[in-house]
Amino acid sequence: MALTTKSVKPKIVALAGGVGGAKLATGLQAALPPGCLTVIVNTGDDFEHWGLSICPDLDTVLYNLAHLNNPEMGWGRQDEAWTVLGEMARFGGEEWFRIGDRDLALHLRRTEWLRRGLSLTKATDRLRRLLGIPSVILPMCDEPVRTLVHTEEGDLPFQHYFVRRRCEPALVDISFVGAESATLSPEVQKALYAAELVIFCPSNPYVSIDPILSVPGLRDFLRRSSTPKVAVSPIVGGQALKGPAAKMMRELGEMSSPLTVVDHLGDVLDGFVIDRTDAELAGAVILPTLVTDTIMTDLASKERLAQEILTFGFSLKATALLAA
Amino acid sequence: MALTTKSVKPKIVALAGGVGGAKLATGLQAALPPGCLTVIVNTGDDFEHWGLSICPDLDTVLYNLAHLNNPEMGWGRQDEAWTVLGEMARFGGEEWFRIGDRDLALHLRRTEWLRRGLSLTKATDRLRRLLGIPSVILPMCDEPVRTLVHTEEGDLPFQHYFVRRRCEPALVDISFVGAESATLSPEVQKALYAAELVIFCPSNPYVSIDPILSVPGLRDFLRRSSTPKVAVSPIVGGQALKGPAAKMMRELGEMSSPLTVVDHLGDVLDGFVIDRTDAELAGAVILPTLVTDTIMTDLASKERLAQEILTFGFSLKATALLAA
Numbered sequence: 185m186a187l188t189t190k191s192v193k194p195k196i197v198a199l200a201g202g203v204g205g206a207k208l209a210t211g212l213q214a215a216l217p218p219g220c221l222t223v224i225v226n227t228g229d230d231f232e233h234w235g236l237s238i239c240p241d242l243d244t245v246l247y248n249l250a251h252l253n254n255p256e257m258g259w260g261r262q263d264e265a266w267t268v269l270g271e272m273a274r275f276g277g278e279e280w281f282r283i284g285d286r287d288l289a290l291h292l293r294r295t296e297w298l299r300r301g302l303s304l305t306k307a308t309d310r311l312r313r314l315l316g317i318p319s320v321i322l323p324m325c326d327e328p329v330r331t332l333v334h335t336e337e338g339d340l341p342f343q344h345y346f347v348r349r350r351c352e353p354a355l356v357d358i359s360f361v362g363a364e365s366a367t368l369s370p371e372v373q374k375a376l377y378a379a380e381l382v383i384f385c386p387s388n389p390y391v392s393i394d395p396i397l398s399v400p401g402l403r404d405f406l407r408r409s410s411t412p413k414v415a416v417s418p419i420v421g422g423q424a425l426k427g428p429a430a431k432m433m434r435e436l437g438e439m440s441s442p443l444t445v446v447d448h449l450g451d452v453l454d455g456f457v458i459d460r461t462d463a464e465l466a467g468a469v470i471l472p473t474l475v476t477d478t479i480m481t482d483l484a485s486k487e488r489l490a491q492e493i494l495t496f497g498f499s500l501k502a503t504a505l506l507a508a
Numbered sequence: 509m510a511l512t513t514k515s516v517k518p519k520i521v522a523l524a525g526g527v528g529g530a531k532l533a534t535g536l537q538a539a540l541p542p543g544c545l546t547v548i549v550n551t552g553d554d555f556e557h558w559g560l561s562i563c564p565d566l567d568t569v570l571y572n573l574a575h576l577n578n579p580e581m582g583w584g585r586q587d588e589a590w591t592v593l594g595e596m597a598r599f600g601g602e603e604w605f606r607i608g609d610r611d612l613a614l615h616l617r618r619t620e621w622l623r624r625g626l627s628l629t630k631a632t633d634r635l636r637r638l639l640g641i642p643s644v645i646l647p648m649c650d651e652p653v654r655t656l657v658h659t660e661e662g663d664l665p666f667q668h669y670f671v672r673r674r675c676e677p678a679l680v681d682i683s684f685v686g687a688e689s690a691t692l693s694p695e696v697q698k699a700l701y702a703a704e705l706v707i708f709c710p711s712n713p714y715v716s717i718d719p720i721l722s723v724p725g726l727r728d729f730l731r732r733s734s735t736p737k738v739a740v741s742p743i744v745g746g747q748a749l750k751g752p753a754a755k756m757m758r759e760l761g762e763m764s765s766p767l768t769v770v771d772h773l774g775d776v777l778d779g780f781v782i783d784r785t786d787a788e789l790a791g792a793v794i795l796p797t798l799v800t801d802t803i804m805t806d807l808a809s810k811e812r813l814a815q816e817i818l819t820f821g822f823s824l825k826a827t828a829l830l831a832a
Contacts, residue, residue: 235620267589271613275638285609289595296559314599 193220196494201226201392202241203258203426204418205385206248207288208493209319211486212383213249218318220353222375223249226387227304227323228360228395229342233281234272236291237298241392242308242323242344246387250315258426261286265316272499280348323374327365331395332359341390356437358390363398368405376405381497384415386478388429389448390436392451399451406452410508412500414455414493417442417477421461425479444466455500457493472500511708517544520818521703525550525716526565526719526740527582527750529709530572533643533816536707537573539818542642546699550711551628551647552655552684552719553666558596559607560615563623564667565716566632566647567614574639578625582750583602583609604672606624629695643668646699648720654718656683659779666715679759682714687722692729700729707775707823708739710802712753713772714760730776736824738779738817740802741766745785767792780819 195291196216198209200223209223223245230239240259247253254260266283272279272393283291284313290311297307303326312321331342335353345351368376376382387393393415397403406413424430430440442458446469456471459478466473474496480486520540522533524547533547547569554563564583571577571585578692588608592693596603607615614635621631627650636645655666659677669675692700700706708766717739721727730737746764748754754764762768766782770793783802792796798820804810 226747234616235623236616265589265591265609267609268613268616271610272617275613275617275635277613277617285589285591286595288612289592289599292558292560292592293596293599293601301561311599356604 191282193217194274194380194494194498195375195378196221196381196383196416197375197387198383199221199387199393199396200224200241200245200385201387202229202244205241205392206253206388207480207486208383208385208416208490209245210248210251210366211318211480211488211490212494213317214483215490219320221319222322222451223319223371224322224324224375224396226395227325228329228391228398228480229346230330231343233343234277234283234291236283236288236295238281238283238291239294239304239323240309240344243287245321246290246308246315246317249312249317249319249321249438250422252315260284261506271310281343301349303369305369307443320371320375322369322371324372325381325399326369327362327366328399329363329366329395329398330361331391333360333391334358346391346428351431355432358394360395360398363395364400366399368399368401372399372402376389376402376409379409380405381501382409382411382413383497384453386416386418386425388418388424388427388432389445390429390432393449403452410504412454412497413452414474414500415445415449415453416457416489417445417459417462417492419462420443420459423458424483441465446471455496457464457496457502461495472496472503511763517541517613518704518818518822519699519702520545520705521699522547522707522708522709523711523717523720524548524565524569524709525711526553526568528714529565529711530568530577531682531804531810532707532709532740532814533569534575534807534810534815535804536574536818537641537643538807538811540816543644544645545704546646547643548646548696548699548720550716551649552653552715552722553670553692554652554654555665555667557667558601558607558615560612560619562605562607562615562667563618563628563647565634566645567611569645570614570632570635570639571640572643573636573643573645575624576639584608603780605667610666629693644695644699646693646695648696648726649723650693651686651690653687653690653719653722654685655715656685657715658682670752677831680757682718684719684722685722687719690722690723692723692725696723696726700733701734703735705818705825706730706733706735707817707821708737708773708777710740710742710749712742712751712752712756713769714756717773727776734828736778736821736823736828737774737776738781738798738824739769739773739777740781740813740817741769741783741786743769743786744783744802765789778828779820781820796820796827 333345334357337353363425435442550565628647658667658681711820757764781798
């Protein structure tokens with residue numbers, strides 16, 4: 185189809201968190217000509233560990249788009265080794281967040297660049313080029329915005345909630361510390377202005393998508409933009425395919441349902457994508473809805489889903505143009 | 509003998525650079541009751557690499573005194589792995605200074621502590637305790653003092669001269685950048701005041717011992733102190749057992765001889781130790797001189813040499829007391 189010919193270079197923006205976002209981004213990269221895709225990534229999970237700047241979602245997207253990700257673990261590198269982590273025990277270093285030896289090389293380089301004054305945007309661009317990734321990968325902003333999870337057991341920085349406590353404490357609320365001081369980077373602005381389609385990857389709405397939308401100006405831009413915006417439900421059959429989204433919904437007093445995702449993000453969306461498992465809910469969605477297989481198991485299923493979403497998204501654009 | 513009984517706790521200070529110093533320090537630690545030895549270590553070689561604070565001589569002393577050193581390489585850890593270094597190639601990281609995976613854990617911890625405001629003295633003490641080392645290990649000072657090697661090919665920071673250029677450029681002069689602002693730490697002062705014997709390990713006089721003596725007040729303290737001070741020649745049979753000392757002597761227009769070491773350090777010394785190979789030079793040394801086997805191959809030979817030096821050093825003290 186036309187979208188994949190080299191002569192057509194549509195500009196597509198994907199908003200992504202970790203694993204689910206990285207999977208669809210991989211499909212989009214495969215479905216599109218090189219250079220068409222820009223992925224704007226959640227940095228609310230970022231934190232300092234072993235004295236290094238760790239950006240878990242950026243790394244997951246980088247490793248997936250470079251085909252270096254570890255599909256079994258869902259994070260980190262293939263063929264990973266763990267000598268440094270093992271040695272950390274001797275020196276009393278924290279071991280609850282597992283950094284592999286290959287993964288560590290990236291954290292060292294990025295931390296060195298950031299300490300020298302490079303922006304996270306520029307450091308990420310260096311990394312994706314060194315990894316041979318044809319897509320642009322942008323942190324949602326260069327300022328530190330940190331997801332703080334308010335739980336019944338107190339406030340927890342995101343990685344402490346997610347990794348150290350395995351999402352066990354019941355959720356009360358979430359805040360994005362520092363968001364009020366964040367700004368849209370020139371690179372994010374440029375990508376959003378150029379976008380012909382914006383895709384919300386099947387990422388957790390509360391801790392992957394909301395932090396991105398918390399950057400001042402981003403949600404308003406999307407709400408006012410005529411560019412079609414399509415979200416893929418991270419909830420399938422009442423469950424999150426990965427991560428705590430369904431558990432969080434229940435703890436917040438919501439149904440763990442694609443409808444809750446639409447309620448939460450609906451004001452910025454023009455279309456929605458749900459899994460065939462939830463086909464009977466399509467009539468209840470207030471937006472044009474694509475029902476398809478959304479579970480991505482291999483590169484072929486990622487690319488197929490990406491193609492369907494692109495076709496659906498552009499059809500919304502055509503409909504809007506015809507209606508205008 | 510009395511020195512090794514648990515009831516006698518003589519306070520011994522050793523000044524050390526890298527390999528040769530670490531070997532004798534290991535012998536002294538073996539020969540003395542726990543807690544008797546303080547090693548004051550050259551930090552002129554320290555530098556930043558991969559964004560981490562690297563202290564090559566402190567690390568060599570730490571690893572040797574913890575019996576974790578790699579005897580084949582002469583630096584770094586036993587059973588080392590190299591995954592991170594290999595991965596650094598992908599990210600354009602510098603590879604000329606080889607940091608192993610186990611070694612890296614120490615650099616990460618120390619760098620994290622220093623960034624949080626801990627002094628190098630305190631960070632080193634944490635490391636030696638975590639490694640179960642019964643001796644005190646002190647950096648020569650907490651301020652950065654950096655050995656700069658002036659060569660016929662220009663000025664080189666020490667590790668660039670020593671590791672990257674393999675000591676090939678001909679030496680013109682050496683300076684210790686920052687030395688004028690350095691101070692004797694309370695810990696170094698306390699160790700020097702308490703010392704009953706000061707031993708200059710067989711380390712390079714120009715780039716291991718001189719940086720230590722460059723800390724304002726240290727050389728004067730030693731010169732005026734009545735504590736016996738004994739140096740072990742790092743030159744045996746006209747050659748340095750390890751490192752560029754002999755080459756440096758020739759390039760500075762000196763003989764590569766133990767006598768050059770005495771000329772260089774003589775004003776602070778009360779005794780000198782040379783190898784049997786150089787026995788015929790003993791008469792030319794202006795100080796009381798012990799002639800013995802100074803080549804340390806295993807723990808037994810390190811401990812034997814240490815014992816002989818301790819006996820020799822304390823005999824100098826007895827002689828001085830009798831003469832007084």
